[in-house]
Every structure is written in C-alpha cells, then in structure tokens.
Amino acid sequence: MTRSPVPDPKDEPRNPTRTGMRLIVPLQGVVQGRGGLILGSIIPCALFYFLQFYLKRHRSSPPNPPSPSTSTGNLSELPRSSSRANLSSRGSIGRVHVSSRASSIAKPNDSPYYIGLDRVREDPYDEMSNPDGIIELGLSENRLSLDLIEKWLEENFNNSMLGIGGDGLGIGGIATYQPMDGLMELKMAMADFMTEVMGRTVVFDPARVVLTSGATPALEILSFCLADQGNAFLVPAPYYPGFDRDMRWRTGVELIPVHCRSCDNFALSITALEQAFNQARKRGQRVRGILISNPSNPVGSLLNRDTLFDLLDFARERNIHIISDEIFAGSTYGNEEFVSMAEIVDSEDTDKDRVHIIYGMSKDFSIPGFRVGVIYSFNENVLAASRKLTRFCSVSTPTQQLLTSMLSDTSFIQEYLKTNRRRIASMYDLFVAALRGLGVVCTKSCAGLYCWVDMSRLISPYSEKGELDLWDKLLNIAKINVTPGSACHCIEPGWFRFCFTTLSENEIPIVVERIRKVVESCKPPV
Amino acid sequence: MAIEIETPSVSLSKVALSETHGEDSPYFAGWKAYDENPYDELNNPSGVIQMGLAENQVSFDLLEQYLEQHSELAANSGRSSTSSFRENALFQDYHGLQSFRKAMASFMEQIRGGRAKFDPDRIVITAGATAANELLTFILADPGDALLIPTPYYPGFDRDLRWRTGVNIIPVHCQSSNNFEITPEALEAAYNEAESKNIKVKGLLITNPSNPLGATIKRSNLKKILEFVTRKNIHLISDEIYSGSSFSCDEFVSISQILAEQNYKDSERVHVVYSLSKDLGLPGFRVGTIYSYNDDVVRTARRMSSFTLISSQTQQLLASMLSDKRFTENYIRVNRERLKKRYEMIIDGLRNAGIACLNGNAGLFCWVNLSSLLLEPTMECELELWKLILYEVRLNISPGSSCHCLEPGWFRVCFANMSENTLEIALRRIHDFMDRMRKVKISLQ
Numbered sequence: 001m002t003r004s005p006v007p008d009p010k011d012e013p014r015n016p017t018r019t020g021m022r023l024i025v026p027l028q029g030v031v032q033g034r035g036g037l038i039l040g041s042i043i044p045c046a047l048f049y050f051l052q053f054y055l056k057r058h059r060s061s062p063p064n065p066p067s068p069s070t071s072t073g074n075l076s077e078l079p080r081s082s083s084r085a086n087l088s089s090r091g092s093i094g095r096v097h098v099s100s101r102a103s104s105i106a107k108p109n110d111s112p113y114y115i116g117l118d119r120v121r122e123d124p125y126d127e128m129s130n131p132d133g134i135i136e137l138g139l140s141e142n143r144l145s146l147d148l149i150e151k152w153l154e155e156n157f158n159n160s161m162l163g164i165g166g167d168g169l170g171i172g173g174i175a176t177y178q179p180m181d182g183l184m185e186l187k188m189a190m191a192d193f194m195t196e197v198m199g200r201t202v203v204f205d206p207a208r209v210v211l212t213s214g215a216t217p218a219l220e221i222l223s224f225c226l227a228d229q230g231n232a233f234l235v236p237a238p239y240y241p242g243f244d245r246d247m248r249w250r251t252g253v254e255l256i257p258v259h260c261r262s263c264d265n266f267a268l269s270i271t272a273l274e275q276a277f278n279q280a281r282k283r284g285q286r287v288r289g290i291l292i293s294n295p296s297n298p299v300g301s302l303l304n305r306d307t308l309f310d311l312l313d314f315a316r317e318r319n320i321h322i323i324s325d326e327i328f329a330g331s332t333y334g335n336e337e338f339v340s341m342a343e344i345v346d347s348e349d350t351d352k353d354r355v356h357i358i359y360g361m362s363k364d365f366s367i368p369g370f371r372v373g374v375i376y377s378f379n380e381n382v383l384a385a386s387r388k389l390t391r392f393c394s395v396s397t398p399t400q401q402l403l404t405s406m407l408s409d410t411s412f413i414q415e416y417l418k419t420n421r422r423r424i425a426s427m428y429d430l431f432v433a434a435l436r437g438l439g440v441v442c443t444k445s446c447a448g449l450y451c452w453v454d455m456s457r458l459i460s461p462y463s464e465k466g467e468l469d470l471w472d473k474l475l476n477i478a479k480i481n482v483t484p485g486s487a488c489h490c491i492e493p494g495w496f497r498f499c500f501t502t503l504s505e506n507e508i509p510i511v512v513e514r515i516r517k518v519v520e521s522c523k524p525p526v
Numbered sequence: 527m528a529i530e531i532e533t534p535s536v537s538l539s540k541v542a543l544s545e546t547h548g549e550d551s552p553y554f555a556g557w558k559a560y561d562e563n564p565y566d567e568l569n570n571p572s573g574v575i576q577m578g579l580a581e582n583q584v585s586f587d588l589l590e591q592y593l594e595q596h597s598e599l600a601a602n603s604g605r606s607s608t609s610s611f612r613e614n615a616l617f618q619d620y621h622g623l624q625s626f627r628k629a630m631a632s633f634m635e636q637i638r639g640g641r642a643k644f645d646p647d648r649i650v651i652t653a654g655a656t657a658a659n660e661l662l663t664f665i666l667a668d669p670g671d672a673l674l675i676p677t678p679y680y681p682g683f684d685r686d687l688r689w690r691t692g693v694n695i696i697p698v699h700c701q702s703s704n705n706f707e708i709t710p711e712a713l714e715a716a717y718n719e720a721e722s723k724n725i726k727v728k729g730l731l732i733t734n735p736s737n738p739l740g741a742t743i744k745r746s747n748l749k750k751i752l753e754f755v756t757r758k759n760i761h762l763i764s765d766e767i768y769s770g771s772s773f774s775c776d777e778f779v780s781i782s783q784i785l786a787e788q789n790y791k792d793s794e795r796v797h798v799v800y801s802l803s804k805d806l807g808l809p810g811f812r813v814g815t816i817y818s819y820n821d822d823v824v825r826t827a828r829r830m831s832s833f834t835l836i837s838s839q840t841q842q843l844l845a846s847m848l849s850d851k852r853f854t855e856n857y858i859r860v861n862r863e864r865l866k867k868r869y870e871m872i873i874d875g876l877r878n879a880g881i882a883c884l885n886g887n888a889g890l891f892c893w894v895n896l897s898s899l900l901l902e903p904t905m906e907c908e909l910e911l912w913k914l915i916l917y918e919v920r921l922n923i924s925p926g927s928s929c930h931c932l933e934p935g936w937f938r939v940c941f942a943n944m945s946e947n948t949l950e951i952a953l954r955r956i957h958d959f960m961d962r963m964r965k966v967k968i969s970l971q
C-alpha cells in the first residue's frame with residue numbers, strides 16, 4: 001500500500017523519495033544565474049517532467065484490494081473442476097486485454113492488512129479443532145451481541161417477515177421490482193434507528209435515507225457524486241484502509257491524508273487541514289471535500305462539537321463537501337458523548353447542502369453479511385443522483401423485510417444498544433488491562449471495536465520496515481493478525497490496531513501469552 | 527448599503543449532473559403515466575395497463591408453494607438455527623456462499639438442458655444483472671472506449687453501461703428484412719464506424735434471448751459472432767437473463783454450448799451474465815451473476831463485487847431452493863409452458879386485430895409492428911403513436927426508438943406481468959383501437 005504523495009518537507013515521511021525535492025536544492029545554483037540560460041530552461045522542464053511522472057506514478061499506484069472483512073482467497077490459479085479440464089491453460093492472462101482500471105485491481109494484494117486477513121482464512125484459530133491457528137484481531141467485526149439478535153429471532157420470527165405465506169403479500173409482494181433505494185418501511189425504521197443510536201439529539205428524516213448494499217457502495221456513490229476524476233478528498237490519517245478502495249478504485253478520485261499525531265492523541269487539527277488544502281491547490285489538485293470517520297477508525301476517538309463546527313466552517317469557506325462516516329456511532333463506550341454531523345447541521349439551519357453522512361448495519365448491529373448501508377444527505381441533488389445509482393447496489397427485499405421488523409421493535413433495539421455498549425466497554429477494559437500487563441499501552445479510546453496500540457518502543461528500526469517486521473512476527477510467531485499503522489497511512493511507525501470484539505473473555509489470556517512471546521523478544525536490551 | 531454576495535452553492539460532479547440515467551426518455555415517461563393512473567381490475571378498470579415492464583408473474587404460485595412446503599428454509603435464513611444465522615450475519619466474503627454458487631451453476635446447467643457445464647468457482651455474485659453488466663464494462667473497457675450492441679436493445683443499457691464507466695455504446699444496426707438477425711456485415715460496419723471516429727472497441731454485448739425481440743439467436747449466427755470477436759480480439763458479453771424464459775429448452779442455444787462443443791478454444795474472451803429477476807420472477811431479491819471463462823476477469827470481478835454483494839440471507843435461501851432439482855426441473859418446465867401459452871394468446875389477439883409481430887420464441891414480451899399506423903415513417907410519428915396508445919388506449923408499451931431501432935413503428939409489448947384477464951382486456955382495447963383506426967383511414971380515403 002503506498003504512502004501519501006503529499007510533498008510536504010515538514011511531514012517528511014520515513015521513506016523520502018521526493019524526486020522533486022532532490023532536484024530543487026541543487027537547482028538553487030542554476031536559479032541564481034550560475035547555470036546559464038540553457039540549463040535555466042532545461043532543468044525546470046526536466047523538473048516539471050519528473051514531477052508529472054512522479055504524480056502520475058503515485059496516482060496510478062495499485063489501489064487497495066477489497067473489503068477488509070472479506071477474504072481474498074487464493075491468488076494463484078483458480079481450482080479447475082474436471083469439467084473444465086479441457087480448458088486450454090494459457091495461464092491466467094488471456095490474449096484479450098482488460099481495462100487499465102482492471103489491471104491495477106487484478107494485481108496481487110501487497111497490503112499487510114489484506115495479507116493478514118488471507119492468512120487467517122487459511123489457518124483460522126478454533127478452540128477445539130485448530131488451537132494453534134491464527135487469532136483474528138484484524139477484522140472490526142462485533143460478535144459480542146449476536147446472541148441478543150438470535151434470541152429475538154427465536155421469539156419473533158415468522159415467515160411473513162420475509163413476505164412469504166398467508167398473511168403477507170405473498171412472494172409477489174416482495175419479489176417484484178421495488179424502489180431501488182429501499183422500501184419506505186425500512187427507510188422509516190432506519191431513520192428511527194439512527195435517531196436512537198445517535199442519542200436522540202437530532203431526528204433523522206426517512207426522506208433523506210438512501211439504502212445501499214453495505215456502506216462500501218454508499219461511500220463509492222458519494223465519491224462519484226461529489227468529485228470528478230482527478231479531484232481529491234482530504235482524509236485525516238490514520239484512516240480505514242478500505243477508504244482507498246471505496247473512494248478511489250473506479251472513480252479516479254484521490255485521497256490526501258492529513259496526518260494526525262500521537263502528541264495530540266491523533267486529534268484532527270484544522271491547521272493541518274488548511275495546510276493540506278493549500279498544498280493541494282498549489283499542485284493544481286482540486287479538493288472537493290473532507291472525509292472524516294466519527295467515531296474514528298482506527299483510533300477510536302470522537303470528534304467533539306467544537307471541532308465539528310470548525311470543520312463545517314472550514315468546508316463552507318472553501319465551498320467543499322463533508323462526508324461523515326458514522327458507522328460506529330452505536331459502538332461508543334466511554335464517557336464522551338457522540339455528536340453526529342446531523343446535529344451540527346441541525347443547529348445551523350443554513351448551508352446544509354455540503355453535508356453527507358454514511359451509516360450501516362455492519363458494525364453496530366453486527367450483520368455485515370446482509371449488506372445494508374445508508375447514505376444520509378442534506379443535499380437534494382445528491383439524494384436524487386444517489387437514488388438512481390442504487391440500481392447497482394440495492395438491498396435484497398427479504399433482508400429489508402426482516403430488518404424492518406427487527407428495527408421496529410423499539411424496546412428490543414433500546415435494550416440491544418445499551419447491552420451492546422456495555423459489553424464492548426467491559427471487553428475493552430479487560431483487553432487494555434491485559435495489554436498493559438505486557439507493558440503495551442493504547443490511546444484512550446471511547447468508541448469502535450478496536451484499540452489503537454503503541455508498540456513503537458518494540459520496533460527496530462524506528463521505521464515502516466521495523467513496524468512491518470513486528471507485524472510479521474506477530475502474524476507468524478505469535479499467530480495473531482493485527483493491522484499495522486502503515487496500512488492506515490499513519491505517519492508515526494509502530495502503531496497497530498487490535499480489534500477485540502471478535503474475542504470471548506477466555507480467549508484474552510491466550511492472546512496475551514502469544515503476544516508476550518514476541519514482546520519479550522523485541523524488548524530493547526537493558 | 528451592503529451588497530449581498532450570493533454564496534455559490536457547493537458543486538457536484540459531472541456524473542451526478544449527467545443525464546445519462548436517461549430517466550427522461552419515453553421508456554420511463556410511460557411508467558410515470560402508469561403510476562398516475564394504474565389499471566386495477568376492481569378499483570380502476572379504465573386505468574393504464576402496464577405493458578412496458580418485463581417482469582414475470584406467471585409462475586409465482588410455484589415459488590409460494592415451494593416456500594410454504596419448506597418453511598424451515600425461510601426459517602433457517604432468518605431464525606436461529608443458531609450457527610446458520612450467526613454465520614450468515616457475519617459472512618461478507620466476496621466469493622459468495624459456495625453452496626449458493628453451486629446451486630446457481632446447477633440451475634444454469636439445467637436451463638441449458640445439461641448441454642453446458644458451469645464451474646461454481648467461475649461464478650461471481652452481484653446484486654442483479656444491472657450491476658453485473660456495469661461491472662463487466664468497468665473491467666473490459668476504459669473511459670472513452672466502446673462496446674458494440676446490436677439494435678434494438680434494452681433501453682437500460684444506455685444508463686447501466688455508460689453512466690459511471692464513461693464507456694460508449696456503438697449500435698450494430700439490425701433490420702426487419704432479415705428478422706433483426708445480427709449479421710457479420712452489420713458487425714463490421716459498426717466496428718469500422720468506431721475506428722473511423724478513433725474509438726477503441728473493447729467488446730460486443732449480445733442479449734440472448736434478445737430483449738426486445740423476444741427471440742433466441744440462431745446457432746449459426748452465434749458461431750459467426752464468436753468468429754468476429756475472435757478475429758477482432760475483443761470480448762463477448764452474452765447477457766442470458768432470459769435463458770429460462772425460452773418457450774422450449776431446444777430453442778435456446780447458449781454461447782456456453784458453442785464453447786463446450788469447440789473444447790473451449792478462444793473462450794477467455796467470453797463472459798455470461800445471468801440473473802434470477804426474469805426466469806424466477808425475483809427482481810426484488812437482487813441476484814445476478816457473472817460467469818467468465820477468463821481468470822483475470824473472474825479475479826477482478828470478484829474483488830469489484832464488494833460494491834454489489836448479495837445478502838447472505840438471500841444467498842442461503844436460494845442455495846437451498848435451487849439445489850432442489852425436483853423443484854427446479856418442474857419450475858423451468860412449467861414456466862416455459864406458461865410463457866409459451868401467454869405468447870400464443872397475445873399473438874392470436876394481435877393477429878385478430880390485424881397486427882403483425884416478429885416470430886418470437888422466448889422472453890416476456892413480443893416485438894410488434896405498428897408501422898402501418900404511422901402517418902409517416904419517422905421517429906416523431908412513432909412517438910405520436912406511442913402517446914396516442916398511452917393516453918387514448920391506456921396501454922403503456924415501449925416505442926422502438928427507445929430501443930434504438932432504426933425502423934420506426936416497432937413496439938415492445940410485455941405480456942407476463944399481468945393476469946390472463948388483464949391481458950384479455952388489453953387485447954380487447956387494442957382490437958377496438960385498430961377498428962377505430964381502420965374506420966378513420968377509410969373515411970379519409
């Protein structure tokens with residue numbers, strides 16, 4: 001996974017390959033007149049050429065492979081059944097060409113984030129059948145509260161929920177063509193659910209809800225609608241590795257990381273945003289918006305009200321959009337209050353057109369397999385375009401029916417959200433305490449399904465390479481899969497995201513012991 | 527006094543503002559008229575009868591019966607057979623459930639009478655054929671490139687294949703003189719037209735059975751098509767969404783059969799699109815697949831399918847249903863018989879009204895020739911006639927111009943999205959209309 005190409009000398013990344021920078025310094029001599037007219041014209045041209053080449057190379061760098069929670073399977077040849085035995089083996093590349101978009105996506109995964117997920121798939125830990133397998137801590141999946149949903153289904157499920165049988169409309173009711181952006185009943189139930197999840201400080205309007213098959217296409221649709229090919233979004237880093245795929249792959253849109261630092265607890269600084277915006281402008285790159293995740297992934301922090309207001313001001317002054325990915329809004333567990341961008345916009349009454357929220361059922365409600373995502377926008381034109389685009393990513397109607405029933409049971413939902421939060425909180429406490437016992441510290445987070453762990457003192461050298469060495473040891477020796485900060489575009493080496501909501505309590509000591517092995521071997525000599 | 531400066535509103539992308547969604551064309555305008563005044567047997571017997579929607583409602587009872595008899599199926603996909611729900615809920619692997627892919631492969635084989643085999647590992651799942659076609663376009667062509675599509679074609683292609691992809695469509699014009707069959711000459715002409723405009727052609731997309739013609743592509747033509755794409759070294763997408771709606775198993779020949787017969791030589795350029803929206807009448811379920819003989823395309827399509835996965839709950843439900851061979855064999859056979867019966871009913875009715883149609887043998891619609899009713903053989907007159915039929919006769923049918931048909935006066939008329947009673951009423955209205963038109967003609971002479 002490539003690093004950001006932002007050529008900011010202050011933000012000198014760990015692998016400086018600033019072709020441009022390397023040429024500028026010796027050029028000073030030329031510029032001061034010693035090089036003469038010829039050199040004076042050739043070298044700027046050469047610089048310009050290199051800069052274009054450099055930018056082009058980074059622009060077409062391999063986009064990230066797909067969804068973090070989906071396994072990427074065997075990258076080598078597909079298994080062939082006997083019926084295909086006669087298929088001539090010309091190798092995996094046919095003579096006929098695919099598009100350049102496709103070629104970059106077809107390349108093997110080189111991000112540790114996806115490699116780790118693959119490895120777990122090949123050798124997954126199981127208490128009984130595979131106790132030496134790899135324990136998955138790299139997937140932000142919540143298994144802590146599925147039993148609550150299972151219980152609800154046991155008590156309440158009947159076929160009419162899928163629209164089948166006697167009292168329902170029959171299969172004709174749900175099977176035929178429906179509005180592509182979702183059934184009104186589900187939009188209403190979803191609006192109510194979002195209102196509940198986000199603390200009832202603002203009421204969500206079903207007319208602004210657009211349903212998609214997961215948050216992944218929701219993000220992509222917004223990227224297609226808010227930016228043209230070659231434009232960019234500013235994204236506070238470290239950020240969710242999937243953004244690189246969702247926002248960039250097919251759209252041709254760029255992401256510019258805005259680096260946040262441990263000394264600030266990885267808080268977003270408006271000054272840093274401003275710098276990034278100005279640098280983009282100097283490069284001739286048009287920024288169309290800011291993409292934030294709140295609660296943030298991978299850090300697990302919340303953006304406070306003041307920062308959100310500042311962000312809106314910032315966006316307004318430059319006339320750009322804000323996409324607020326609030327998919328973890330229901331997974332808060334600390335003392336801080338979650339504030340949705342919807343609440344900020346609600347209090348302002350003007351200038352809502354630039355605000356769009358992403359939500360989904362994969363994290364707070366643990367049903368990523370059912371593919372349910374939401375675009376919530378205050379912009380009528382964006383809603384109109386998004387609705388039409390949902391034809392490529394609609395939610396399956398039986399799933400919509402089932403979900404409508406579940407979400408309409410308000411007392412169940414309230415109980416679920418409360419219990420879920422409590423369980424995440426206690427798992428967080430246990431896990432963090434366990435890590436502390438190893439001398440490993442995390443940032444204080446208050447949301448999300450993961451913690452952001454500082455292992456920088458254990459890496460050697462203090463660089464991306466050192467970090468990846470440690471990641472490799474954790475994967476292959478400790479046999480746990482975690483996400484290295486470099487996969488999230490973190491500018492400081494040594495940070496890792498550990499997801500803890502796939503674990504049960506009795507698995508924590510196992511994880512701790514495994515990590516201990518590696519930690520001991522990494523400690524600097526006394 | 528301060529002068530108010532208007533703050534510029536925040537701008538959207540070209541994609542968002544594009545008209546490529548095409549929802550202002552007559553194809554969609556007719557739907558609006560229907561929505562405003564829909565026919566209902568009891569409540570609105572003079573309303574607009576929808577004959578512009580290619581939906582299959584003739585075999586719902588078979589599905590309902592099956593689901594009622596196997597209610598534990600629905601239960602497993604929703605209720606707590608504990609591991610089942612939990613596994614489904616967490617399963618978002620873009621490979622798709624293996625059981626589902628196996629079931630789809632087997633279903634596709636049955637539709638082709640076992641004359642072609644499908645490998646479940648070559649199946650990529652998508653949320654509908656719309657998504658499958660768009661995905662393939664992203665993979666096979668770059669912005670500015672083109673796909674060749676024989677006319678008349680499904681109006682939705684203009685939107686689905688071009689909107690976000692930036693890819694062009696070059697029509698391959700087919701004519702009534704040879705029943706709109708695709709000829710090598712027409713293919714060459716379209717290819718050369720693209721070349722002359724400096725546009726790179728990356729593939730040919732055929733729909734077989736054809737929408738809107740309601741006819742299968744002949745075996746000999748399929749071979750010539752395969753020969754053409756091989757010679758030009760381009761891809762072939764065969765959208766076989768109506769394969770289970772051919773009136774008999776023997777009438778339909780799939781490209782997969784041709785490939786099997788020639789030992790899969792030159793197959794890496796071929797990709798088949800399928801969906802359950804038409805044959806099974808389940809468009810709301812959003813189930814589509816891409817079947818590709820090209821490893822690169824399978825791998826890439828699979829990754830890209832992250833943007834358009836099928837709900838695991840739905841996959842599970844369908845995996846069980848489609849692996850029940852007794853059910854599927856019966857369904858396929860009965861569905862074909864019923865569609866054939868409907869087709870014969872509408873053809874008879876139209877013939878009695880003095881209207882000729884193209885000989886059809888598949889699909890949920892027929893391709894009707896109303897050119898004799900046009901004052902002049904122009905698109906404008908065709909649209910006038912379409913409006914007349916929509917507002918006077920109160921039938922929404924699709925004008926050929928929205929399908930890019932070069933010859934004015936052809937219309938697509940759907941017959942499977944209504945009850946037999948409603949179809950009879952529609953035929954009666956057409957009969958009366960034709961009577962009136964004849965009288966008007968006579969009085970003008």
